[in-house]
Amino acid sequence: MTLLALSLILTAAFLHASWNLLAKRSGGGAIFVWLFAGLSSLIYAPFVASLVILQPPHMGLGAWLCVAGTALLHLGYFLSLQRGYRSGDLSLVYPLARGTGPLLATVLAIALLGEQPSGLALVGAALIIVSVFILSGGLQGLTGTRPPAAAIGYGLLTGVLIASYTLLDKYAVSALLIPPLLYDWLGNLGRMLLITPYALRRRGQIASEWRANRGAIIGVAVLSPLAYILVLTAMTFTPVSYVAPAREVSILIAVVLGARLLDEGQIRTRLLGAAGMICGIAALVLG
Template sequence: MNGLPFALVLASILTHAYWNYLIKRSEEKHVFTALSKIAEIVIFATPAIYFLSITDFKISFLFLILVASIITFLNYFFLANAYKYGELSLVYPISRSSILFLPILAYLFIGETIDSIGIIAIVFILLGTFIMHLDSFDRNGIQNIATNINNNGSIYALIAAFTVAGYTLWDKISISKMEPFLYFYLYTFVICCIYNFFIFSKFSKNEIKNEWINNKSRIIQVGFFNSFTYILILIALTMSKATYVGGLRQLSIVIGAFLGYKFLGENLTKPKIIGILISVIGGSLIYLAK
């Protein structure tokens, strides 16, 4: 993997872990996320208008945007549900495990292949994620792994990971056909409309108002860092394989686990620490992959 896309993904994992931490700290996860999409649309409206004015917009772009909107909305929906039931340091690594699905999807749909170092890197990342679910390394810890995984937080997080693989691959295809920022902004706009329709039909005006009053600064921050983070990823996707970009993003689990431990009082057990280290080794090997 070349140095520039590698550096862009590394930068994105810091901001991605941070805005996920902010969502975890919110009171009503779905309301918070929906309001952050409004903030996102407002913050980036000016550059979006500029790119729209210089783009020869084609009808076929609408299909690309619609599919991306649906997949990404599902990711936000399942991620918000995962944070309702699970700890940040456990849910976040699973939700970033798109590498479970991405190599197969990328091969089937765009014929993307990876070398032997890339395969080893992915195995390390998956192994690290699995170890993080252990309570301990003794017999009881291993026996309890099924219980740790079989809970609502982990199940929703795993579904979220599948949607990440889906939109990463779809984005790789789409940005070869239209301008990356405009593509991202327009499908974010659609998601904003869908999510807020869902929120305003399910929650009372007082609940929505209170979430804004109590978390205004955090909502705006998520709105900014969400777009900023994924713009970096889109640029990296234009220069590297989707599997490697998706795999390297797994390194954000290190930041997520630290934030959960430092600020949310979550336990940082020995298996979590070792699992993180193994995943980091796997992510680092991606730099050597071709």
């Protein structure tokens, strides 16, 4: 992995953990997702318009199918993640989701895309994945404290959705050459349109959700697309089997935020896991 790719991924990790903290604090649901998706479409529209004018993209049938697919998968991801945050701690749901996602993405990238990461890179990926479970308390944390089964279930489901859209999006930006900014914006617009009928049937909730969580909605609307655009840019020239595990440095940030700002505890155990994660990232870079 190049230093440029690593820089993009690490920056994205800070942004990703930050917007997840905002989402967890908001306790929002589908209306929250609809509001930040719509606001995000408006915020990034001028940048997308400039891109299209300066560099008109070629969008064939395959490209539009990818846009539709990523809209559906990301909608499921955001809704599942919100349900998970309503059921359990940030420092439980986030590691489960982020750990399951890269594990499946790396395996499927090797099996379906023919990627051949080096042995050292695979060791690094394994270290990162193991560190995720240490950061979440390990097996003892999952069984001893008896977290809600719903939180674990939604965390794992979110991970499956992460792996699915990661592989689809890798193909879209690297094989079909769809500009990351345009691709993310179209997918975000698609998610907003898909959930609009639901939101319009609950007009009263829209105003109350905005009043209660306006700051979080604005923050997620800005940070979530920016974080993923950086990841998509890295995927244009870096294999998924390197990008997906390296993104998990956001686990460290989320765990620290959960411990310090949400009083979720277990900071020593999770810092130990962070040390393993740093070693894993180093192996990815050297590999």
